[in-house]
Amino acid sequence: MWNEDVLSSGPRVATAGIDLIDDALARQDVDVAPTRWQPPSASGLAPVLSSIALCDGVRTANRTALERLTGARPHLVGVRPASEAVGLEPGTFLHAGPPIDWAGASGPLRGALTGAALLEGVASSPDDATARFARGEFRLEPCHHRAAVGPMAGVVSPSMPMLVIENEAGGGKAFCTINEGLGKVLRYGAFSAEVIDRLRWIERVLAPVLGDVLRAAGPLDLYAMAGEALQMGDECHNRNRAGTSLFLRAIGPHLIEAPRSSSDAAECFRFITGNDHFFLNLMMPAAKAAADTARDIEGSTMVVAMARNGTEFGIQLSGTGNEWFTGPSGVPQGLLFPGYGPEDANPDIGDSTITETVGVGGFAMASAPAIVKFVGGSSDLALDSSRRMYAITLGEHPLFRLPALDFRGTPVGIDVALVVRRNTLPVVNTGIAGREAGVGQVGAGLVDPPARCFENALARFAERHASLLRT
Amino acid sequence: MWNEDVLSSGPRVATAGIDLIDDALARQDVDVAPTRWQPPSASGLAPVLSSIALCDGVRTANRTALERLTGARPHLVGVRPASEAVGLEPGTFLHAGPPIDWAGASGPLRGALTGAALLEGVASSPDDATARFARGEFRLEPCHHRAAVGPMAGVVSPSMPMLVIENEAGGGKAFCTINEGLGKVLRYGAFSAEVIDRLRWIERVLAPVLGDVLRAAGPLDLYAMAGEALQMGDECHNRNRAGTSLFLRAIGPHLIEAPRSSSDAAECFRFITGNDHFFLNLMMPAAKAAADTARDIEGSTMVVAMARNGTEFGIQLSGTGNEWFTGPSGVPQGLLFPGYGPEDANPDIGDSTITETVGVGGFAMASAPAIVKFVGGSSDLALDSSRRMYAITLGEHPLFRLPALDFRGTPVGIDVALVVRRNTLPVVNTGIAGREAGVGQVGAGLVDPPARCFENALARFAERHASLLRT
Numbered sequence: 024m025w026n027e028d029v030l031s032s033g034p035r036v037a038t039a040g041i042d043l044i045d046d047a048l049a050r051q052d053v054d055v056a057p058t059r060w061q062p063p064s065a066s067g068l069a070p071v072l073s074s075i076a077l078c079d080g081v082r083t084a085n086r087t088a089l090e091r092l093t094g095a096r097p098h099l100v101g102v103r104p105a106s107e108a109v110g111l112e113p114g115t116f117l118h119a120g121p122p123i124d125w126a127g128a129s130g131p132l133r134g135a136l137t138g139a140a141l142l143e144g145v146a147s148s149p150d151d152a153t154a155r156f157a158r159g160e161f162r163l164e165p166c167h168h169r170a171a172v173g174p175m176a177g178v179v180s181p182s183m184p185m186l187v188i189e190n191e192a193g194g195g196k197a198f199c200t201i202n203e204g205l206g207k208v209l210r211y212g213a214f215s216a217e218v219i220d221r222l223r224w225i226e227r228v229l230a231p232v233l234g235d236v237l238r239a240a241g242p243l244d245l246y247a248m249a250g251e252a253l254q255m256g257d258e259c260h261n262r263n264r265a266g267t268s269l270f271l272r273a274i275g276p277h278l279i280e281a282p283r284s285s286s287d288a289a290e291c292f293r294f295i296t297g298n299d300h301f302f303l304n305l306m307m308p309a310a311k312a313a314a315d316t317a318r319d320i321e322g323s324t325m326v327v328a329m330a331r332n333g334t335e336f337g338i339q340l341s342g343t344g345n346e347w348f349t350g351p352s353g354v355p356q357g358l359l360f361p362g363y364g365p366e367d368a369n370p371d372i373g374d375s376t377i378t379e380t381v382g383v384g385g386f387a388m389a390s391a392p393a394i395v396k397f398v399g400g401s402s403d404l405a406l407d408s409s410r411r412m413y414a415i416t417l418g419e420h421p422l423f424r425l426p427a428l429d430f431r432g433t434p435v436g437i438d439v440a441l442v443v444r445r446n447t448l449p450v451v452n453t454g455i456a457g458r459e460a461g462v463g464q465v466g467a468g469l470v471d472p473p474a475r476c477f478e479n480a481l482a483r484f485a486e487r488h489a490s491l492l493r494t
Numbered sequence: 495m496w497n498e499d500v501l502s503s504g505p506r507v508a509t510a511g512i513d514l515i516d517d518a519l520a521r522q523d524v525d526v527a528p529t530r531w532q533p534p535s536a537s538g539l540a541p542v543l544s545s546i547a548l549c550d551g552v553r554t555a556n557r558t559a560l561e562r563l564t565g566a567r568p569h570l571v572g573v574r575p576a577s578e579a580v581g582l583e584p585g586t587f588l589h590a591g592p593p594i595d596w597a598g599a600s601g602p603l604r605g606a607l608t609g610a611a612l613l614e615g616v617a618s619s620p621d622d623a624t625a626r627f628a629r630g631e632f633r634l635e636p637c638h639h640r641a642a643v644g645p646m647a648g649v650v651s652p653s654m655p656m657l658v659i660e661n662e663a664g665g666g667k668a669f670c671t672i673n674e675g676l677g678k679v680l681r682y683g684a685f686s687a688e689v690i691d692r693l694r695w696i697e698r699v700l701a702p703v704l705g706d707v708l709r710a711a712g713p714l715d716l717y718a719m720a721g722e723a724l725q726m727g728d729e730c731h732n733r734n735r736a737g738t739s740l741f742l743r744a745i746g747p748h749l750i751e752a753p754r755s756s757s758d759a760a761e762c763f764r765f766i767t768g769n770d771h772f773f774l775n776l777m778m779p780a781a782k783a784a785a786d787t788a789r790d791i792e793g794s795t796m797v798v799a800m801a802r803n804g805t806e807f808g809i810q811l812s813g814t815g816n817e818w819f820t821g822p823s824g825v826p827q828g829l830l831f832p833g834y835g836p837e838d839a840n841p842d843i844g845d846s847t848i849t850e851t852v853g854v855g856g857f858a859m860a861s862a863p864a865i866v867k868f869v870g871g872s873s874d875l876a877l878d879s880s881r882r883m884y885a886i887t888l889g890e891h892p893l894f895r896l897p898a899l900d901f902r903g904t905p906v907g908i909d910v911a912l913v914v915r916r917n918t919l920p921v922v923n924t925g926i927a928g929r930e931a932g933v934g935q936v937g938a939g940l941v942d943p944p945a946r947c948f949e950n951a952l953a954r955f956a957e958r959h960a961s962l963l964r965t
Contacts, residue, residue, distance in 0.1 A: 254864040255727040255736050256897070265726050268739035272767045275742060279750050279760040289750040296743045392897035393725040402900050426727070426863035427898065429873050 066478040068443055071485040074492040075324065075440045081491070084322030088341045089417045089436040092325070092381060095313035096192040098242035099305060102234045104226075106181040108198045109169035114145060115162040119177025119374040120332025121347040122165055125156040129333035131212030131369050134460030135176030136163075138214030142222050143180045149214060167328055167339075171198040172311045172374035174303055175210035175456055176333070183222070184230035188308040190316060191242065197312035201225050201233075202304040204297065210373075211456045211463040232291045236277040243273055245309040249383065250422045252302070253433070258391035259306045260375055260384030261398060261452050261467055266302030271295055307374060310381040317341050322491050324484055325417060326437040329380050329449065329472065333372035333456070336472045340439055340480050343487055348480035350473025355455045357399040357468015369456040371470045376451055382420040382435025385450035385469070386412045389425045398452045398467045408450045408469075409434065415441040415449065439484065442477045537949040539914055542956040545963040546795065546911045552962070555793030559812045560888045560907040563796070563852060566784035567663040569713035570776060573705045575697075577652040579669045580640035585616060586633040590648025590845040591803025592818040593636055596627040600804035602683030602840050605931030606647030607634075609685030613693050614651045620685060638799055638810075642669040643782045643845035645774055646681035646927055647804065654693070655701035659779040661787060662713065668783035672696050672704075673775040675768065681844075682927045682934040703762045707748040714744055716780040720854065721893045723773070724904070729862035730777045731846055731855030732869060732923050732938055737773030742766055778845065781852040788812050793962050795955055796888060797908040800851050800920065800943065804843035804927070807943045811910055811951050814958055819951035821944025826926045828870040828939015840927040842941045847922055853891040853906025856921035856940070857883045860896045869923045869938045879921045879940075880905065886912040886920065910955065913948045 146152035255265030323341035352370035378384035389409035419432030617623035726736035794812035823841035849855035860880035883905035890903030
């Protein structure tokens with residue numbers, strides 16, 4: 024174009040950063056080539072960013088953090104009730120995201136807590152449950168404080184069976200409940216009789232059968248499965264069809280030979296194969312086990328947890344211990360199921376962002392072009408989501424590879440300093456819960472975390488590492 | 495580049511068609527942008543192409559052929575021995591590709607025939623088998639002549655169990671043996687005791703168990719599985735990991751409940767899950783059932799079979815009945831297993847090109863970027879292979895969609911007139927057999943069919959349709 028006469032052929036305009044100009048030009052039928060550019064963050068953190076960039080101690084700490092994060096090899100080893108697995112006491116309930124109380128909880132979290140109280144028999148009715156929670160009779164605690172993670176509301180009560188994951192490369196355990204399936208389920212805030220009945224079946228039939236199967240099969244290498252699932256169109260957060268398939272292939276022979284009745288075993292196979300998200304509840308605790316190996320490294324700016332409770336989005340850094348940095352949860356934008364509008368969508372909820380924390384989920388969308396049918400957008404969006412994340416991560420994952428990017432490792436190890444410097448937020452793809460308790464899932468989409476939690480984390484990091492940053 | 499001074503910045507040269515010039519320029523460090531361009535075929539068929547392009551009768555016939563081809567819904571319905579399924583008589587052996595005799599057969603085909611004669615007990619030793627074949631004591635016949643297809647050598651003998659496929663949209667059956675797994679296997683020409691023992695186990699254990707399972711499960715929709723497998727990184731010819739997974743998910747509960755011993759059922763599950771190509775022998779007869787619905791449509795230039803016997807590559811057209819048009823099989827180029835060189839590779843062999851005939855395999859490589867680890871090349875090659883095939887096909891498949899191309903249907907319905915006019919051959923990806931009988935697989939790669947068979951088919955079509963083309 025450029026070698027022709029602009030007056031006869033019309034100009035082609037390259038734009039940077041300001042959509043308003045792109046749109047105005049496009050409306051005038053001008054050929055626009057938008058480039059990707061973000062102005063630096065206006066957070067006043069420039070001096071901190073400079074001293075971090077110059078600090079060898081931070082570089083060394085981040086190298087260690089990344090090595091631990093990507094060196095983990097989480098295996099599924101068994102199934103145990105939450106009372107044993109994470110020592111959960113009667114009257115205590117775990118939930119997704121950073122700490123929150125009943126007053127601050129959104130509809131789906133309240134719904135899930137109500138259901139869990141009914142399941143445990145510590146409330147006689149939904150109204151009784153909400154009254155007791157409101158009076159503070161029960162204790163709420165984040166899953167993350169017990170080495171656990173939970174999708175969506177993430178509610179765990181003492182009787183619930185939990186999948187037990189061990190990091191075979193250096194120890195450490197993590198825990199997660201068993202995925203309940205689709206439709207009306209506790210994690211989306213539903214608490215009707217069918218929801219409670221299904222949870223009881225999971226405890227009575229599925230958990231013991233899975234326990235038998237895992238005793239026979241031995242530890243299952245979940246990262247090997249996830250790595251293969253990325254070659255099969257999953258991104259291991261909202262698309263888990265391949266992961267679920269590979270899990271069924273691994274346990275199939277043991278289900279056939281299971282010591283309990285073959286009708287129970289067949290029912291378990293049917294339950295798992297009926298729910299392509301089954302693998303999510305294996306991937307999440309695998310990711311948690313990996314992320315926890317990288318905690319508490321003095322001087323590291325790497326993110327080791329991202330989680331949402333339906334009201335706030337929170338993160339934790341390796342170098343700042345167990346402190347949470349939070350901001351308001353955004354409402355995911357994407358595809359809503361028929362019959363629901365944007366006003367039905369709850370703000371972002373769930374611990375499933377632990378997948379993005381370890382380099383899959385939104386960061387691996389280049390592996391999963393088919394996911395755009397679920398979260399919206401085109402196949403370019405899937406490629407672009409992964410490509411953009413290399414700008415805010417410390418490395419590339421040695422096990423998780425993206426065939427569509429010629430087997431480049433997924434971007435992994437979110438560096439809060441890069442997030443602020445590049446003014447680029449981690450991409451998160453997620454299910455959307457209905458705003459009202461009891462409704463369930465209403466769609467799926469993408470959501471931006473609040474910039475504030477990354478800025479606050481960075482400021483706090485600088486405060487805690489003032490002497491390191493001066494050296 | 496173009497708006498700068500060529501003398502200071504150096505030229506960028508766009509080239510068309512002639513690699514010699516690209517290479518010469520690239521060696522001089524000139525920035526080369528090769529464009530895709532093929533000179534028209536020099537076959538002297540230009541007048542035929544013109545009259546076909548103007549002929550409404552051909553257009554109508556091809557529309558019918560494409561509708562039938564893409565409207566088929568092949569289901570797996572059962573397992574029966576070849577003697578019943580295709581009425582195979584003792585002493586008759588089916589093989590892949592167009593007709594061939596023992597004298598013309600390549601090493602892997604001879605090896606597979608030898609193994610089948612030993613399996614049937616009609617020869618006392620490998621030497622005895624080859625002597626009998628050489629003396630013409632046994633009959634050879636293409637699989638395609640009995641509504642069957644076979645991967646690689648494709649040898650079928652009367653006692654072998656065959657998978658029975660029915661097209662539930664309008665009738666028609668097709669047949670294929672059960673995939674034997676990897677390593678030393680009959681289809682690659684191996685005939686040692688382990689090969690024969692495995693075939694006996696398939697007959698004695700796997701076939702009856704699968705028969706029971708299919709009676710319980712009912713017909714299995716293979717095109718639904720293939721469509722989903724394309725969303726999961728398969729292209730349904732050389733990558734079948736997702737298809738095999740989906741098949742196991744479908745039969746798993748029935749294997750658990752199977753009436754025979756659970757140790758047999760578990761052994762069958764382990765055999766299938768140990769072989770990611772299991773689904774190939776389901777996809778191939780499904781494709782055959784679909785392709786056969788489009789046969790014998792007067793005036794259609796659509797290809798309804800492509801098959802290789804290890805010596806020749808042959809095609810059949812809808813409008814020219816059962817006549818084969820052949821040319822010499824090429825040697826696939828790709829990745830060889832360690833220890834093998836190009837001199838070990840047999841020319842292209844097998845009926846598996848029935849997958850490309852129905853719009854998957856090489857035509858769906860855009861779904862399977864991970865396949866380049868198997869056949870060589872980069873992820874761009876995978877995208878490009880699919881994109882190029884739209885130029886020689888009559889339509890896009892309604893069930894087989896490519897997520898990486900924003901869910902565009904795969905290119906389907908190869909038009910021999912377009913192949914010749916555009917001088918673009920169908921892309922085929924394939925396993926590579928060792929040249930010597932008994933060696934087995936030595937690699938995988940891509941191969942060009944011989945242009946001659948398409949040109950000869952077109953010429954014969956014109957001859958047979960002289961009066962139609964005059965109208």
